[in-house]
Amino acid sequence: MGLSLQNINKIVGRETHLNNISLEFEPGSRNVILGRTLAGKTSLLRIMAGLDRPTRGKVLIDGKDVTGVSVRKRSVAMVYQQFINYPSLTVYKNIASPLKITGVKKTEIERRVREIAEMLHIEDLLDRLPNELSGGQQQRTAIARSLVKDTDLLLLDEPLVNLDYKLREELRVELQGIFKQRKAIDIYTTTEPTEALMLGGNIVVIDEGRILQTGPTPEVYRHPATLKVAEVFSDPPINYISGEVHGSTARLGHDIEILLAGHMKSLPAGNYKFGVRSHHFFLSRTSKEDAKIQGRVELSEINGSETFIHVNYDNSRLVVQENGIQPLRIGAEITIYVNPSSFFVYDDAGTLVAAPSRDVIEKA
Amino acid sequence: MEKWANNKAWFLVLPVVIIVAFSAIIPLMTVINYSVQDIWGPGQSVFVGTEWFEEMLGDKRLHDALWRQFLFSGLVLLIEMPLGVLIALAMPKRGWGVSACLVTIAIPLLIPWNVIGTIWIIFTRPDIGLFGAGINNLLGIAFDHTARPLDAWITLMLMEIWHWTPLVILLAYAGLRAIPEAFYQAAKIDGASAWAKFQYIQLPKMRGVLTIALLLRFMDSFLIYAEPFVLTGGGPGNSTTFLSIYLVKIALGQFDLGPGAAFSLIYFVIVLLFSFMFYQALQRVGKGEKG
Numbered sequence: 001m002g003l004s005l006q007n008i009n010k011i012v013g014r015e016t017h018l019n020n021i022s023l024e025f026e027p028g029s030r031n032v033i034l035g036r037t038l039a040g041k042t043s044l045l046r047i048m049a050g051l052d053r054p055t056r057g058k059v060l061i062d063g064k065d066v067t068g069v070s071v072r073k074r075s076v077a078m079v080y081q082q083f084i085n086y087p088s089l090t091v092y093k094n095i096a097s098p099l100k101i102t103g104v105k106k107t108e109i110e111r112r113v114r115e116i117a118e119m120l121h122i123e124d125l126l127d128r129l130p131n132e133l134s135g136g137q138q139q140r141t142a143i144a145r146s147l148v149k150d151t152d153l154l155l156l157d158e159p160l161v162n163l164d165y166k167l168r169e170e171l172r173v174e175l176q177g178i179f180k181q182r183k184a185i186d187i188y189t190t191t192e193p194t195e196a197l198m199l200g201g202n203i204v205v206i207d208e209g210r211i212l213q214t215g216p217t218p219e220v221y222r223h224p225a226t227l228k229v230a231e232v233f234s235d236p237p238i239n240y241i242s243g244e245v246h247g248s249t250a251r252l253g254h255d256i257e258i259l260l261a262g263h264m265k266s267l268p269a270g271n272y273k274f275g276v277r278s279h280h281f282f283l284s285r286t287s288k289e290d291a292k293i294q295g296r297v298e299l300s301e302i303n304g305s306e307t308f309i310h311v312n313y314d315n316s317r318l319v320v321q322e323n324g325i326q327p328l329r330i331g332a333e334i335t336i337y338v339n340p341s342s343f344f345v346y347d348d349a350g351t352l353v354a355a356p357s358r359d360v361i362e363k364a
Numbered sequence: 365m366e367k368w369a370n371n372k373a374w375f376l377v378l379p380v381v382i383i384v385a386f387s388a389i390i391p392l393m394t395v396i397n398y399s400v401q402d403i404w405g406p407g408q409s410v411f412v413g414t415e416w417f418e419e420m421l422g423d424k425r426l427h428d429a430l431w432r433q434f435l436f437s438g439l440v441l442l443i444e445m446p447l448g449v450l451i452a453l454a455m456p457k458r459g460w461g462v463s464a465c466l467v468t469i470a471i472p473l474l475i476p477w478n479v480i481g482t483i484w485i486i487f488t489r490p491d492i493g494l495f496g497a498g499i500n501n502l503l504g505i506a507f508d509h510t511a512r513p514l515d516a517w518i519t520l521m522l523m524e525i526w527h528w529t530p531l532v533i534l535l536a537y538a539g540l541r542a543i544p545e546a547f548y549q550a551a552k553i554d555g556a557s558a559w560a561k562f563q564y565i566q567l568p569k570m571r572g573v574l575t576i577a578l579l580l581r582f583m584d585s586f587l588i589y590a591e592p593f594v595l596t597g598g599g600p601g602n603s604t605t606f607l608s609i610y611l612v613k614i615a616l617g618q619f620d621l622g623p624g625a626a627f628s629l630i631y632f633v634i635v636l637l638f639s640f641m642f643y644q645a646l647q648r649v650g651k652g653e654k655g
Binding site (some may be wrong): 046051071072081088089097098101102 | 544546547552556564565567568
């Protein structure tokens with residue numbers, strides 16, 4: 001089955017939730033929709049599922065217009081951020097519920113429920129009630145419920161957000177394995193760039209109800225077409241410093257001089273924004289080409305094995321991601337280094353004009 | 365942590381101890397004390413053991429009042445609970461209609477009990493009441509709550525249901541509003557019917573609030589006093605003499621403090637026992653779909 005959206009608009013009251021969305025999903029494809037909270041991810045999924053009607057535009061399945069067709073008549077399954085199971089039914093009955101309504105034979109239901117339960121490692125919990133399960137087990141049940149009916153379209157709306165870090169990793173790996181075995185179109189929404197990268201497939205980056213960029217996920221990560229995409233598709237959001245190019249050198253901020261080489265060699269003179277992902281900043285010099293940035297520590301967040309140092313430079317904030325725990329005093333002077341080869345260069349309008357080479361991006 | 369040297373923490377508990385003592389323990393002990401004595405004047409009493417309990421447990425009029433009470437509470441609950449849930453389901457979910465409905469529905473809860481009795485006495489009077497005169501004169505059905513036991517019962521039940529269904533509605537509505545929208549979407553995707561939605565999502569999710577509603581309504585209706593007192597004072601005959609009316613007759617009307625106290629304790633134990641049973645039963649309902 002192929003799904004295509006044509007000029008979808010969704011307007012609620014005076015707010016535009018979706019603005020002219022056109023997308024194509026190929027049969028059996030794996031897709032990620034990346035966007036911040038309130039970007040319109042859930043609205044889009046609801047329209048694809050047939051739970052909501054778009055204000056304007058069409059939804060086509062295999063070329064046939066299904067815009068007004070009720071969700072009951074479509075082959076759709078959905079997993080939500082909250083753990084949605086029938087509270088008074090056991091895990092077994094919960095998983096069986098989508099099949100029961102379609103009138104599948106009892107022995108067939110039994111076989112399929114057990115098979116799916118095994119796949120999601122909840123085969124020992126079939127007699128329990130949802131509120132006797134942990135969060136991870138509840139979400140596994142909900143996922144099993146969505147997988148049991150071999151639907152053409154599987155929508156997952158930030159399914160792992162409410163789980164703790166370790167469970168999330170575990171379930172994500174399993175989900176990828178499960179997706180691979182299926183012929184359905186899988187569409188997975190997330191706010192997290194790292195999650196999007198791990199899932200791979202194709203990506204749709206959306207913001208404020210508009211599509212910013214589409215393409216294979218790693219490709220979009222390496223070439224975020226606009227500054228906005230780079231912001232959404234970097235965690236923490238990409239840092240940028242304004243600069244001016246004169247001949248073969250550029251001057252960034254008020255005191256950073258760099259030599260234009262490699263991917264930036266042929267930049268015409270003018271004003272640019274130089275974007276750097278946080279993990280390309282370093283606290284010590286790594287090569288002789290490194291640009292040196294002197295700023296002040298605003299905040300130092302220690303997050304397990306990493307430290308995020310917020311540095312004030314020219315009244316804008318740069319976030320440095322360093323391995324290990326870096327004890328830093330707030331307000332202290334700090335020098336950070338960045339290799340110009342990792343700069344994403346955007347013109348005044350925010351369009352990408354030069355991206356670092358693949359090995360630079362994937363190095364850190 | 366180091367232990368404090370003094371015991372001043374006791375003072376923090378003291379207010380609660382005092383309140384509980386005066387509101388519950390001391391009155392209860394007084395009642396227990398009365399129930400085992402024969403009292404005929406200040407300072408004149410004699411210990412009688414379990415005599416009053418035996419007398420009250422064997423009292424035919426108490427038995428009648430008790431069955432009447434069970435019948436009344438049972439009927440009231442059977443009507444109020446489903447009616448409340450049904451109205452809550454039918455209420456609007458958003459927009460100005462929500463506030464309008466909530467305010468309208470809450471009005472009966474704000475009216476004092478004896479005023480409710482008075483309103484309904486006038487409303488159902490066969491000569492001038494809108495309801496009473498209406499069905500007597502327009503429909504030709506003889507209706508008189510002062511003369512016919514059945515009519516007195518109907519009036520009392522109407523009063524009770526009118527007064528207290530709103531509480532069930534409000535609780536059920538609160539329970540319904542707490543269900544995340546995603547549950548309904550998931551049911552829609554499954555193709556579940558409206559009945560299945562009610563049975564598998566709404567009812568189980570409302571279990572907590574409905575338990576509270578049922579307990580409150582059981583206790584309140586079991587303790588009903590003001591309405592029958594205002595309406596007919598327990599009549600016609602003894603037809604609306606419920607437990608509390610009979611208790612007041614014994615303890616205050618005849619000033620039989622000993623039997624009255626024994627009666628109170630029996631009454632108390634019955635309410636406690638049934639509330640406990642309801643609670644236990646409802647803890648299981650809706651969880652029971654195992655296997």
